[in-house]
Amino acid sequence: MDIVELVLKTLDESEEPLKGGEIAEKTGIDKKEVDKAIKKLKKEEKIFSPKRCFYSVK
Structure with a gap:
């Protein structure tokens, strides 16, 4: 699993x-x-980003 997938999975489970x-x-x-992965996912x-500096899955 690459970093982007892991970041997405972590956000999805939160x-x-x-x-x-x-x-x-x-x-x-x-x-x-993580910041690079977030940028790519966005x-x-x-x-x-529901509020500044916080991220969630659509």
Whole structure:
């Protein structure tokens, strides 16, 4: 499973929106890599930001 899939899975399993740092903590992935994955997922419109710096699955 690549980083993008892991970030998406983590957000999907969460009941509330998560910050990039929280995703990094839960997955054990470097925050910079998580931020790249978030950017890609937002561009593909698979996730959205309900409030600043928090992310959730559409």
